[in-house]
Amino acid sequence: MKNDLRALVAEAVGVLVRAGELPQAAAIEAQIERTRDPSHGDFSSNVAMVLAKPARRRPRELAERVVGALPASELLEKVEIAGPGFINFFLRPHALQAVVTRILAAGESYACDRSGQRGRILVEYVSANPTGPMHVGHGRGAAYGDSVCNILAATGWEVHREYYINDAGRQADILALSVWLRYLEQCGERLRHPRRAYPGDYIRVSAARIRESDGPRYCRAAAQVLQDLPEEPVAADDASDTEKADAKAGQECYLDALLQRARALLGEGFAVIRQRALADQLAEIRSTLEEFGVHFDQWRSERELVEEGYVQTAMEKLEAAGHVYELDGAKWLRTSAFGDEKDRVLYKADGSATYFANDLAYHVHKLERGFRHLMDVWGADHHGYIARVRAAIEMLTGRNDALQVQLMQFVTLSSGRMGKRSGNFVTLKELIADAGKDATRFFYLARSHDQHLEFDVDLARSQTNENPVYYVQYAHARICSLFRQLREKGFTWDEAAGAAQLHALRASHEQALLTTMSRYGEVLESASQQREPHQLAHYLLQLATDYHAYYNAHRFITAPVDVRDARLSLCAATRQVLQSGLAMLGVAAPETM
């Protein structure tokens, strides 16, 4: 509908351009917008005000000319010029009513384009390290990524959803070490758990599982483990910042020494423990995401990517292209030549690859698989990482527009629910168990991802009218209930009669509801282009508001026969849009509440 009007205005402007009344290039600026105030019609255009200056004419006078050049359209009731030069379009009631027929005919595919003709896009999201349970920050990226994918897939994109498993590198080693040290504890050895090792109870669980299945095979005497190792440095509470930084660095060194010792004492056993520990964490992550209704087409292992040679190939190409140099024993990538603020290390002085080296190979591999568009969903703390990945992609493919990164701002929990001690944070699983999948997803998605999110746990878990997610779900359930009542009372909804009676839907509540429903496609498209599911969440709240108001103002089952079927058609169409929109957010549309 918006596009129809845009075409009309463009045509009128074209006529004026050809008549020499407007400059050539001006036409592109024309905008059509929904009005805020119904007295301004359904849509308005600012074209006359925008073109006034280049045309050297007064806005209202120009508006007259544009309106005069407007082709006839059966969509329009009237066109008015108002305010400083707005052209306001009033739709004929029929144009609005027809949306009901279109929705009911299209069903769940209403306003959707599932052709995939816009191209293939690979969306990587969550990708939480399998070194512990998912927390509430990961949940935001999961809900966002999943919903954006739903929206993209409904607006012409062929979407591939991927989770990158960071199962190589130092963090995975530290996980393994942490599990092993707990395992030793459970074998009766007395060791102090390192401060920078993973502290959570889930580490003990993994350790116990290994002990149960493999027995004491990996047990070594504490004295042997700690032999010749220095004390772990500790900074006092009142230490200066530099002292604390020194202690932290020392603790990392201590951890590295322990890692080396673990490898020496365990041999192949260390890799076994690491794989077991990673598998445990990954299983926990998978089950959490399953509960959250988040699915992936592919889980891609960093370790496998390395083993399959993709990193090696990428590094050779970068070296061949002369982008790599050595300094202080490390291999560096000249990313600063491609917009990064400094060069980055690919291989550390100890010969091991950085996370960045593997990750850039992964991104290039994504492009090689035929995805022209890549989207990554990251926490805002990874902001500084964007430039180097873009730089690497550009070095290897010549493209600087391939990767779009969406940053999730931080999540905090309301009312002091944040766990204070590390390893004791609130997990996503706990949040879902507490507030429910639907409320959790809706709360995440109702806020712009650009905005720090204060998650109101008490509100999300409350089963009262204060909780906004129920407001939308209730509108859907209410309509379902209406049709149940209809059957119970021996009435039927005659859809054909409803279609023929649509002209009866002229009440202000009906007009408002019809207008909101006709916006669905525009909102979906905007949410898709902006990658902003929260637009859809807000739209659904508005749609529910319009429906509840309508429901309270009118009767349906007991309405006069000449309007009853039309009203029921309107209700059925509303239910369809609610259901489709909630599906985009991954929130259930219950039939009863």
Add this chain to the structure above:
RNA sequence: GCGCCUGUAGCUCAGGGGAUAGAGCAUCGGCCUUCUAAGCCGGUGGUCGCAGGUUCGAAUCCUGCCAGGCGCGCCA
């Protein structure tokens, strides 16, 4: 110090060049013998962080401050 995000009603947030700035919660007052009151109707409440600038028009764009968050690793 540099980079990114944010500052809008008491609280949580939409709106991100357009017409009198919106919603939910909170608060105050109405509406259930009739299809779910997890609902509806109405009232109170805002110098859009501050100061300049651009524009016919600025909460929105630009600059500078102020405040908060997050980064600035041979961690991932």
